[in-house]
Amino acid sequence: MTPAPRPALPVPEPRPDEETGPFWQATRDGDFLLQRCASCERISWPPRSFCPHCGAAEPAALRAQGRGTVYSYTVVRKASGAWRDATPYVVAYVELAEGPRVLANIVDTDPETVHIGMPVLLSFAETANGFAVYRFVPAPGQA
Amino acid sequence: MAATGAVIVGAYEHPRREIPDRSVAQLHAEVAAGALADAGLALSDVDGYLCDSTAPGGALGMAEYLGIRPRYLDSTETGGSSYLAHVGHAADAIAAGRCRVALCTMAGRPRTGPRPVRGLPAPAAAFEELAGITATVQNYALVAMRHMAEFGTTAEQLAAVKVAAAAHAQHNENALLRQPVSIADVLASPMISDPLHRLDCCVVTDGGGAVIVAAADVARSTGARGAHVLGHAQAVSHSDGGRIDLTTTAAARTGPAAVRAAGVSLDQIDYASIYDSFTITVVITLEDLGFCAKGSGGPFAASGALLAPDGGLPINTDGGGLCNNQPASRGGMPRIIEAVRQLRGEAHPAVQVPGCAIALVHGTGGRLATRAGSATLIFGREPR
Numbered sequence: 001m002t003p004a005p006r007p008a009l010p011v012p013e014p015r016p017d018e019e020t021g022p023f024w025q026a027t028r029d030g031d032f033l034l035q036r037c038a039s040c041e042r043i044s045w046p047p048r049s050f051c052p053h054c055g056a057a058e059p060a061a062l063r064a065q066g067r068g069t070v071y072s073y074t075v076v077r078k079a080s081g082a083w084r085d086a087t088p089y090v091v092a093y094v095e096l097a098e099g100p101r102v103l104a105n106i107v108d109t110d111p112e113t114v115h116i117g118m119p120v121l122l123s124f125a126e127t128a129n130g131f132a133v134y135r136f137v138p139a140p141g142q143a
Numbered sequence: 144m145a146a147t148g149a150v151i152v153g154a155y156e157h158p159r160r161e162i163p164d165r166s167v168a169q170l171h172a173e174v175a176a177g178a179l180a181d182a183g184l185a186l187s188d189v190d191g192y193l194c195d196s197t198a199p200g201g202a203l204g205m206a207e208y209l210g211i212r213p214r215y216l217d218s219t220e221t222g223g224s225s226y227l228a229h230v231g232h233a234a235d236a237i238a239a240g241r242c243r244v245a246l247c248t249m250a251g252r253p254r255t256g257p258r259p260v261r262g263l264p265a266p267a268a269a270f271e272e273l274a275g276i277t278a279t280v281q282n283y284a285l286v287a288m289r290h291m292a293e294f295g296t297t298a299e300q301l302a303a304v305k306v307a308a309a310a311h312a313q314h315n316e317n318a319l320l321r322q323p324v325s326i327a328d329v330l331a332s333p334m335i336s337d338p339l340h341r342l343d344c345c346v347v348t349d350g351g352g353a354v355i356v357a358a359a360d361v362a363r364s365t366g367a368r369g370a371h372v373l374g375h376a377q378a379v380s381h382s383d384g385g386r387i388d389l390t391t392t393a394a395a396r397t398g399p400a401a402v403r404a405a406g407v408s409l410d411q412i413d414y415a416s417i418y419d420s421f422t423i424t425v426v427i428t429l430e431d432l433g434f435c436a437k438g439s440g441g442p443f444a445a446s447g448a449l450l451a452p453d454g455g456l457p458i459n460t461d462g463g464g465l466c467n468n469q470p471a472s473r474g475g476m477p478r479i480i481e482a483v484r485q486l487r488g489e490a491h492p493a494v495q496v497p498g499c500a501i502a503l504v505h506g507t508g509g510r511l512a513t514r515a516g517s518a519t520l521i522f523g524r525e526p527r
Contacts, residue, residue: 012273045385046270052384074284075337083275100385116292
């Protein structure tokens with residue numbers, strides 16, 4: 001069954017800075033970069049120039065495989081600004097297979113079908129400036 | 144035993160909830176005057192001053208505007224929990240001899256005035272903002288949804304927190320919302336962000352409040368019946384490098400630390416002011432403070448325990464942020480002030496906890512589900 005068309009979500013323009021530029025550059029190639037510390041071996045999110053777990057400098061980039069599950073979510077019924085007319089939409093914490101929990105939208109599905117534990121896959125929405133905003137869609141076989 | 148010797152000798156909550164005719168600075172001055180009058184002190188007695196980052200010009204701008212020359216200044220900014228940290232810091236400063244009469248003010252006009260100017264956003268916010276988080280309720284909805292999934296918490300149990308707040312607020316002539324509500328009323332109110340309804344959310348009010356924290360000898364000379372600051376603690380919870388935990392807050396650390404510092408036990412707490420930005424905030428905080436087991440905050444709230452005067456743990460007898468007052472969208476100061484009223488026996492007779500001797504105040508600032516500051520205060524009717 002084809003889900004009813006939903007209002008498109010806004011695609012905000014990211015604000016790369018001196019520290020987060022490499023992350024956003026990688027989204028141009030469809031990559032979502034986590035960081036893995038060579039010293040403590042822990043994986044962290046969001047990106048920064050040191051490991052937040054042990055303080056070691058310059059953790060190495062680790063390309064996320066793009067698989068995750070919904071850790072929590074909400075269906076937003078009332079929003080403001082550019083998002084006001086996009087309701088209802090889903091904001092979720094997705095736990096990536098690599099461990100980190102990432103705040104992002106779940107798209108391309110009926111919001112009423114989203115649930116905690118739902119398997120999801122990484123997806124990208126290209127922005128006007130050629131970057132891409134990371135989102136998640138239900139894994140095949142899901143609603 | 145590590146009580147600070149400091150006493151809250153003056154407290155004042157601005158009586159109005161919609162104030163289009165005052166500047167934010169004026170509100171600071173009005174609540175300062177109110178708290179000083181309550182204490183029987185004057186601005187010239189003040190030698191310590193504490194405020195948050197939304198006070199116009201910060202501590203410097205306010206000191207100039209109020210015409211005071213404090214020798215101790217503190218602008219700790221942890222959102223709505225800032226004012227609990229201020230009281231704790233003032234008590235420590237008094238214990239260290241750095242000041243004797245500390246004025247703590249807060250005010251804001253989110254209903255009728257301009258939004259306060261804030262500093263640079265948190266680094267992580269540049270990522271979070273892409274997901275369409277447009278209001279604080281969405282963060283707390285993420286917490287509530289996970290809490291429901293892990294522990295079976297229900298919408299009815301969350302609603303019981305609002306029902307208790309409304310039952311108390313009907314006795315507060317200054318409360319924004321004084322109408323009692325039922326569980327059904329909460330569930331029938333519009334869904335804002337699943338699973339939180341409109342009536343799961345706190346009010347938006349203009350206003351403010353102030354307290355005077357003073358050395359014990361000042362308290363004796365003014366004859367003030369006060370709230371002795373027995374213990375305090377603060378902590379932060381955040382996304383922890385990508386391992387955010389949505390069902391435990393930093394109250395799990397500040398509660399035990401404050402209780403230990405005060406030399407009391409949880410079962411001695413007669414009354415608690417619990418930050419209630421949303422109903423879920425109360426449920427998760429009661430668990431983390433240790434008033435009930437993790438995961439049982441919903442049934443605890445639904446049991447009637449939170450109702451004054453006869454519940455096992457009466458909370459927010461002024462109506463809390465859910466019904467009475469959340470000035471500047473930051474509820475810490477009114478929660479402190481209601482605890483002072485309870486210890487003085489000055490709460491409304493319908494909700495006054497008989498023989499209230501030990502009170503706990505907990506603040507949750509910033510936003511759960513991203514970054515949140517927790518602060519806990521323990522007050523005693525008598526010094527320890």
